[in-house]
Amino acid sequence: MTPSQLCFLAGVLPGDGQWPCAADLDLDEASIGANASMLQAWERISKWALPPREKAEALAEALTTFERAHPDDFAQGLVMAYGMYYAHPNVLKVVEHRSGYAARPPQPQGHLVVSADTGEHPMTNPAEVLWRNDGTSQSEQVRMIQQTDPDRVWTIEEISTWPMS
Amino acid sequence: MTPSAKTRVVIVGAGATGAAFAWRAAAAGMDVVCLERGHWTPPASTPSARADWEVERLTSRSANPNIRKGVADYPIMDDTSVIKPAIYNGVGGSTVLWSAHAPRFRPSDFRVHSLDGVGADWPFTYWDIAPYYEMNDDIVGVSGRSGDPGNPPRTPRQTPPVPLGGAGKRVAAALNQLGWHWWPTDGQILTEPRNGRPACNGCGPCEMGCFSGARASADNTYWPLALALGAKLITGASATRISTDDQGLAKSVHWCDESGHQHETAGDYIVVACNGIGTPRLLLASANGDHSNGLANSSGQVGRNLMLHPIAGVTGIWDDRVDGWSGNDAFALLSQHFYETDPDRGFLRGYEMQLTRSQGPLLTALGGFGLDISWGASHHQRFDTVFGHSATLAVTCEDLPVDHNFISLDASITDRFGVPAARMHYQVEENAERMLDHGIAAAQKLLNQAGARETVTTRVLPGAGFHLMGTARMGTDPRSSVVDADCRSHDVPNLLIIDGSVFASAAAVNPTPTMQAIALRAADQLVGALS
Known part of the structure; x- marks a missing residue:
C-alpha cells in the first residue's frame, strides 16, 4: 500500500468510535476479487498528492477535489477501500456487535429468519x-x-x- | 410424422427456456442437441461463502456482462439505454444469477390491445398457458401460498412461502390498514427440501448464484431431467449464424468453440433461446441472400418492441432493526393493488410493488438502493442508522412497445468470433413515466404507514435490465409479428423462437415463469404438429 493509498483510506474511512480507521487495518488489495478497472484506478490513486491523515480537514478537502476531477477513479477507489474494509474480520466484528449481522460470509450457515406466519397478517x-x-x-x-x-x-x-x- | 429420434431439434441457448424446451422435446422422443456459449457454473463456486463475496457481486458475478466480461459474454453497447443489461451466459442462463421471483401474468396481460387499446394482444390467452405454468411450477418447485384473489386460482404451492421478515410484517400490516391487496410472493426457492434439493437458509444474495441449490435455476432443475432423457448439451459453443437451404428453411447452426474452430450442426428444427438481446442479435447476424434483412425478419420486427420493466426503488428506513439482510433478498410479499387499468390514475395498465429486503455491509456502504451514505467523517454514523434498518419496495411498471426502444447490431465492435455487438436503445416511455410517478407516491405512502421514518427513492434502477421482452414478438399477422402462437417463425416454419423475445406485452411482473410456460407449450405444439 502506498502512502497516497493509505491517505485515501484514512480520508474515506477515518473511523468513528468502535469503527477502526481503514488505514490502521493493514488492508490487502489481494484479499478481494477486484477487477482490472478497480485495480487500475487504485494504481492511479497511488499517485495522487494527498495531505497526511493527521490533517483531516485538509485531507477531506483534497479528496473532494479529486472526486470532482476524477469521479470514475474515485468511485472505483471507494469500492476498493470499502471492499477491503467491510471484508476485514475486525470490521465484521464491529458490524455484528452493532447490528446483529453475523461476522461471517452468508454461506454455508445462512441467515435464516422465522417462518412466514402469514396468519398474523390476514x-x-x-x-x-x-x-x-x-x-x-x-x-x-x-x-x-x-x-x-x-x-x-x-x-x-x-x-x-x-x-x- | 411422429416425433422420433430422427427428428433432430437444435436449440441455441441453455437458459430458462432452452432447458425447458429440451426436457419436453426429449421426453417426446426427439433427438435434442443444445448449443450453449457458456459453461456449467458449479454451486460451490458461488462466492457467498467467501469473505469478499460482495466485491465478487460487483465484479465476476455482476449481472452486467459489460462489467463481468466473462469468457462467454458478448459485447452489448448500452450507452443508448438508460437501463443496463443484466444477463448471464452459461448453462442455466440468467437463472444462474437471478432472484427467482416467480409471479404470473394475469389474464388481462395477454389482451392489452383489446382491453386498453395499447400494445398488442397475444395470439393465445392466459387460459391456454395456465396448465404450462403448473407444469413448470412442479419441475422447478415454487414456494408460496395459493388462494391469491389477485390472480386466477393455481394449485397448492410446492412449499410454504418465504418468511416475511421484520420489514415484511410491518409492510403487510400497513397494507391491511390501507386496504390494499397483498400476498406472499411465489418464488422458485424451496422452503422445504424437495427432489434432492435443500430448503433455503436465507443467506440473502440470490442474484450472485445459489450456493445450496435451494433456489431453482435451469441447470439444477430442467437440465438434469433433460440429460437423463438423452438430450445432448454442448458447452463453449457460440452460435455465429443460422443458415437456410434453398427451400427457405433453417438448415443448421454455425458455431465456434472456444479455440475458434468452426462447426455446423444441422437440425430438422432450429430453436432460438438466447434472450431478448441475444436472439435478435443472432437473427440479424444471420442475414443472407434470401433473408437480407435478417432471418425471420420480413416484418422488420426483429429487434423492435424492446420492453423492459422500468423499476423504481423506494427504500424505507426504520428507527429500529428489521434485519433486512436475513432471508432471500429480492422478495417477501407483493401488492398488486394498482395492477389493472384505472383511467383515473392518468396512465394505462399498471404496476406491482414487491417488497425486497436489503443488502450486505459493502453494498449498503456504497449506497445501494439510493441510500445516501457519504464517505468521510459521517460515514459510519449514517451506516449505523441504515444497515439492518431498511427494506425496499420495487415498483415494477408495465412497459409498452414503442418505436424508440429496440435492439440493433453494432458492427463497430464484434465478439471474438466476428459477430457484431448488440446495441440496446431504451428510454422510459411516457405512459411508464406517469406510472412511476404514481407508484413512487404509493410506495412512499405505504412505507410511511409501515412506520418508516425516512424514505429514499431511485426513480429508475439503472441496473434492472433483466426482463428483456418483445424483440421477436408473436402474433397472428406476419406483417407485424415474427412468430405465431406456437413460437414458429412466420417466414421460416422450422425455426422457433421461445424466449422473452416473443412476448407481445410485458405485464408488470417478472417474466421467467411465463417464458418457461411458453417454451413448454411450444414444445408440445411442435410434438403435436408432428404426431
Whole structure:
C-alpha cells in the first residue's frame, strides 16, 4: 500500500468510535476479487498528492477535489477501500456487535429468519377477486367459482381443462 | 410424422427456456442437441461463502456482462439505454444469477390491445398457458401460498412461502390498514427440501448464484431431467449464424468453440433461446441472400418492441432493526393493488410493488438502493442508522412497445468470433413515466404507514435490465409479428423462437415463469404438429 493509498483510506474511512480507521487495518488489495478497472484506478490513486491523515480537514478537502476531477477513479477507489474494509474480520466484528449481522460470509450457515406466519397478517379482502375479466368465457366462469369458493383447492386436472385453443 | 429420434431439434441457448424446451422435446422422443456459449457454473463456486463475496457481486458475478466480461459474454453497447443489461451466459442462463421471483401474468396481460387499446394482444390467452405454468411450477418447485384473489386460482404451492421478515410484517400490516391487496410472493426457492434439493437458509444474495441449490435455476432443475432423457448439451459453443437451404428453411447452426474452430450442426428444427438481446442479435447476424434483412425478419420486427420493466426503488428506513439482510433478498410479499387499468390514475395498465429486503455491509456502504451514505467523517454514523434498518419496495411498471426502444447490431465492435455487438436503445416511455410517478407516491405512502421514518427513492434502477421482452414478438399477422402462437417463425416454419423475445406485452411482473410456460407449450405444439 502506498502512502497516497493509505491517505485515501484514512480520508474515506477515518473511523468513528468502535469503527477502526481503514488505514490502521493493514488492508490487502489481494484479499478481494477486484477487477482490472478497480485495480487500475487504485494504481492511479497511488499517485495522487494527498495531505497526511493527521490533517483531516485538509485531507477531506483534497479528496473532494479529486472526486470532482476524477469521479470514475474515485468511485472505483471507494469500492476498493470499502471492499477491503467491510471484508476485514475486525470490521465484521464491529458490524455484528452493532447490528446483529453475523461476522461471517452468508454461506454455508445462512441467515435464516422465522417462518412466514402469514396468519398474523390476514390478507386484505380475501374473498374479493381482484383480477380483471379478459372478456373470455373462461374468465367469467373461473371468476365466478373463485368468488363463491375462494378456499377451493384446485387441481392440475381442472386447470388443464381451461385452454381455449 | 411422429416425433422420433430422427427428428433432430437444435436449440441455441441453455437458459430458462432452452432447458425447458429440451426436457419436453426429449421426453417426446426427439433427438435434442443444445448449443450453449457458456459453461456449467458449479454451486460451490458461488462466492457467498467467501469473505469478499460482495466485491465478487460487483465484479465476476455482476449481472452486467459489460462489467463481468466473462469468457462467454458478448459485447452489448448500452450507452443508448438508460437501463443496463443484466444477463448471464452459461448453462442455466440468467437463472444462474437471478432472484427467482416467480409471479404470473394475469389474464388481462395477454389482451392489452383489446382491453386498453395499447400494445398488442397475444395470439393465445392466459387460459391456454395456465396448465404450462403448473407444469413448470412442479419441475422447478415454487414456494408460496395459493388462494391469491389477485390472480386466477393455481394449485397448492410446492412449499410454504418465504418468511416475511421484520420489514415484511410491518409492510403487510400497513397494507391491511390501507386496504390494499397483498400476498406472499411465489418464488422458485424451496422452503422445504424437495427432489434432492435443500430448503433455503436465507443467506440473502440470490442474484450472485445459489450456493445450496435451494433456489431453482435451469441447470439444477430442467437440465438434469433433460440429460437423463438423452438430450445432448454442448458447452463453449457460440452460435455465429443460422443458415437456410434453398427451400427457405433453417438448415443448421454455425458455431465456434472456444479455440475458434468452426462447426455446423444441422437440425430438422432450429430453436432460438438466447434472450431478448441475444436472439435478435443472432437473427440479424444471420442475414443472407434470401433473408437480407435478417432471418425471420420480413416484418422488420426483429429487434423492435424492446420492453423492459422500468423499476423504481423506494427504500424505507426504520428507527429500529428489521434485519433486512436475513432471508432471500429480492422478495417477501407483493401488492398488486394498482395492477389493472384505472383511467383515473392518468396512465394505462399498471404496476406491482414487491417488497425486497436489503443488502450486505459493502453494498449498503456504497449506497445501494439510493441510500445516501457519504464517505468521510459521517460515514459510519449514517451506516449505523441504515444497515439492518431498511427494506425496499420495487415498483415494477408495465412497459409498452414503442418505436424508440429496440435492439440493433453494432458492427463497430464484434465478439471474438466476428459477430457484431448488440446495441440496446431504451428510454422510459411516457405512459411508464406517469406510472412511476404514481407508484413512487404509493410506495412512499405505504412505507410511511409501515412506520418508516425516512424514505429514499431511485426513480429508475439503472441496473434492472433483466426482463428483456418483445424483440421477436408473436402474433397472428406476419406483417407485424415474427412468430405465431406456437413460437414458429412466420417466414421460416422450422425455426422457433421461445424466449422473452416473443412476448407481445410485458405485464408488470417478472417474466421467467411465463417464458418457461411458453417454451413448454411450444414444445408440445411442435410434438403435436408432428404426431
